[in-house]
Amino acid sequence: MGRASLPPPPPPPPWHSSVDVEILYPPLSHFGSRCPDLKITHRWPPGVGGCCPRCCSHPCEVRPGPEFLTRSYLFYANRLFKAYQFYYWDPSCRDPSYSLVIKGKLRLRQASWITRGATEADYHLHKVGIVFHSQKAMREVASWINQTSGEGCSGFLPPGRTWAPGALYELLSAKTERDCTAALGFAMHELSLVRVEKHYQPLLQPQQSGSRLVEELYLGDIHTEWVERLHYRPTGYQQPMQSAVHHVHPCPACGIIYRADEHHPPILPVRAQLPMQLSGSWVSTHCEVRPAVLFLTRYFIFHGNNHTWEGYYYHYSDPLCKQPTFTIYASGHYTQGIPSSKVRGGTELAFKVTQARVTPMDQVTVMMLNSSEPGSCGLTSSWSAGVEQDITPTNGCLALGIKLPHTEYELFKTEQDVKDRSLLYVGERPTDGSSPDSPDKRPTSYQAPLIQCAGAPEEFSNYVSLKYLGKKDANGSEALKSLPVAFLLFIALLFLRWD
Template sequence: MWQDGLAGECKVLQAGWQTPRPVRRKGRLCTANKHPGWCEKSPHKLKSTPVQLDKSYGKLYKHNQCHYMLKHLQDGEQISVQMPPDIAGHWVSESCEVRPGPEFLTRSYHFSSNRTFQALQFYYRDNHCTKPSYALLIEGSLHPRQASWLVRGGTESDYQLSRVLLVSYSLPVAKDIQVKLEMSCGLTEHLQPDLSYELWVEGSDRDCTHGLDFSMQELQLLRMERRFRPSETARHAEELFVGDVHTERTQRRNYRPTGYQPPLQNIKTYENSCNTCQIISVADLHHPPVLPSRTDHPLRLYGNWVSKRCEVRPGVLFLTRHFVFHKDSNIWEGHYYHYSDPVCRHPTFSISAKGQYSPGVPSTTVMGGTEYTFTVTQMKVTPMDVATTSLLNVFSGDECGKHGSWKLGVQQDVTPTLGCAALGIRLPHTEYELFYMGQDSAGHRLLFNGQRPTNGSSPDQPHKRATSYQPPLIHCSSGQKGLYTVPAI
């Protein structure tokens, strides 16, 4: 589906929101846990926001549940981010994760106060992580450095590996891995299930990790969020984000992250309802976590879905999303609110798109996934800060609305100009999508759609269809009324 795939496509506008190098005077001194550092903290009142989120919806929908949930991301929680982060502790996945490939895995990372770490990655044969395939144990050291120049709110770090161990959990898996390792590093010994093997050790000339497309480049980008709820001042949760994995497996080892994977939960602060966290936290290399068996939820798109958090995309993009799927008509709407900061407090522009989608077909590539084809035929754009308004006005030609006519906070239909060249979007536009429906620990329905290609391209051909997912959207309303025709302010 065309949507927030603007990473790498906003040729003109990106120049207007590239993040400058962080400076200390804009931070707030953090003293939590006696480890001083500079952090972000989200305010309750947003005095500097030129166009508020509620205005972008219009008065008609000002008080509906979906609007409330998106607005809550702006001022319902407080988020502090320590820079550099103090990540000492034990962090685990909160669900079965999907990496490009696809690969199904869970993670359990230990970071010590002396800068050493031990990371466990458990891989599975199924999308519910009930059938362990093999595991990697990675040891090394990690040194957080400075605030990222590329990804605002992130911390750059250096890492050094000391060894990588492999354990497979069945004979067929061991044989399959052995074939891969024979081709990549000339391994001749026969792998046996439940025995550990060194794929690489510091000082060795042989590196067998290539055969598994293994990389820990994810450790080059870190972000640790501490979330406070105003109504529950004594409660907080800690989440650790590490860098994203390139959607092309062959590019993993050379890729420097510009986004994040799903967050890891601190085992000391995760919600009691997170049974997955508990199962993973007690696992080890020879006792992999086996998550509860369950069936895939039937995919029912009908209704409204919104972001659960401020989302980060490769290409220095921060956004929230709202999808509307109309019942029995195969018509969809997508509303994308872009921001200049990693907690989505300062909007830059919004896009409303509308089109059609095909009936879903079960994926033969990604277990549990459903394939769709989405077409965008209509689009409206609203500049929400002065810089974006100016940049749209100086864009030459009539290929993004009427030249020189853009006004702050005023929505403009760009369908007559066949899209917006300034955003790299042409209409009509078709994309090949992947969807999956899940459920969080509290029982809320979640909707996942395909991860955007890391290189910023569009999945506009069947072979470019995603094999992994973006952060989930949460179901907020069963009503089919959309927002496409509502005035921007």
């Protein structure tokens, strides 16, 4: 789909200020990887326009539950917005169940004091309507509403009501003060936390030079527990949506989603399902933000011949992942995967963590670890910045919430993006910070994808694990010291205000 296939957005409103930040990252191609090199420029505001789900992988989103959906949001200069959410029976988003059309008003406020780099916003819903795409969907949703809603919604749809194709039913109206959305687990709290990113995508054709703008909108995360959704205020993000005009190319699904409406839900192209192939090295594509103000990048190595794995978790204090706080190295083994009975297309595995090492990278973390209870986290009062320590003998580190040995019940999925790069989706972490340490806590949705780095995994491993170089540890081995550059592809974030 070419850019010309989508109409341009209306002109942007006047803004009081804007900021450009350019960041260059060290190229990774000489490590033999297929991890992308980007030159990133950021500017806010982008103006007004539509957003479709991220299209570099499959735009059929998986929310906890699981729920399968696609989204298309349009923001106007007068602060009004119109949003479409299309729900499906299947993880390929080809069998629509029902569509929601949501209208309201959004007011951006100030930089978030909790999630650095984000902007807080207030929103007000004017109307929410629903269109059913089958008798089955109508019967099921009506049953939810009639059973769980208050008196004003108990007769939302009479039993036996025949499905009328294209009929729009009102779920919420600000004028009549009617709200029948709770039974669907519906809330738009995602609009209360906003972030915009821009970067440039190199042109794909060999004879072309230069790059094209890609613009992404990050909205607040959805709580992993259904009952918490209605009152949860986000501190992390969902997978980003892309500008309908400035998106990753090619994107066959973008035009389909952009042109859809509540009566004509998107039917996404058929995609071949890939077998689960874990072996190799996988790395974060950007600085990841998790709820409870966690900024990190991940790097995993899976050894398929003996089902062992290694993982590096780099934690930071900032949304650019430039200020390291501590690094965790963990290893263990994993089980043979089986197809998920809950999330079609997913694979269930169990991971056992048997060993772990921690490297504090700032004085705050050093002080915390040195003041921890004796015998609960490595050698008592022995921590120093940049020096790695094995926490296996103390069965983990209580101060960091690490318990050894430890088993986690996981959900994995592999896909290919439009450039035929392999992506790995790992189960979403519980919003409350707990661990999926029993089968009933197994995730039903996914985190941001990791990208496979092919070629010379050992060299790339050295790049990741030796990001910190310098001091000697107690055994005389090289320990870790921070390099002055960020890891991989990160974004500069702007605090913005909508007056």
